[in-house]
Amino acid sequence: MNIMSSYKLKRLDFDLLDYILEMGGGYVLDFSNQTYSEFFNDELQINIDDERYCDIGTSKGKRLRSFLKQSEPGDILRVLNSLWDYRKTKRKRAGLEEERPELVSEFSDLLVRLGGKPLVPKEKGPQQQHDETLDENAARELLNSLMELAAMEPHPRGFAFESFLKKLFDISGMSSRASFRLVGEQIDGSFELDGETYLLEAKWTNLPVNAADLRSFNAKVQDEAAWSRGLFVSNSGFTEEGLQAFGRGKSVVCMDGLDLSEMLIQKVGFKNVLSKKVRRAAETGKPFVRLRDLL
16 A cells, blocks of 8 residues: 555465566566666666575576565565566557456555555545544543543653554544554554545644644655655644645645544544545645534
């Protein structure tokens, strides 16, 4: 989706891939053994002839099935997207129509479950307007939780802050996900708004966040799918010098502790807050504008 998923391929997924990739009889599309190896080497930098992918057989189909069973979702997604592009180009040149469009739709859904984009992105209409408000009891509970965090020790407080934000996203009806680790880096969570996937960075430190932290998070966002955005929530805010050095026009928007308190006190829905911040960032290029200046 959106972010790299932990989704594991199921039996029905392999049945679907048998159709999409024409894997009957051990084949894969129209590849010969030579062009199959060359495709994986040249396009994907993968040695599909490696012995570890021959554990269930040496045919092209069985080697691919073995690779898909052994690999991480990100690598699976990369291979499936490349094979789909190859299939689409070949069929277009041959003037072939899709016999089972419903199965292509299922394949598109599978790519999304693996953390990728659908084959045909949903058409975007005008930017959706959010005017949601927070339930009074929910707002009071969240505000009390936010105030209690201030009395905690730094280490447990960091995890508790992430949990607080996940609860906020869940109450706001967003598809949130707790923190997860990619190779060499930690992502504090993710959620969706208006079909866009946001990665989360959450910090509760004594000092405001500087340019180095902002650049580091922006690099994480850019390293993921091109359509990802980022939300950086720093309870202690951001230094003016850091924001200026970070620059404009990034895919990251920022919130601080005052924004969170203001939102909960005024019972403004989180979707409402974020949509206002995203719109102002698009208009001005500034990643951080205080909520009080947007209401």
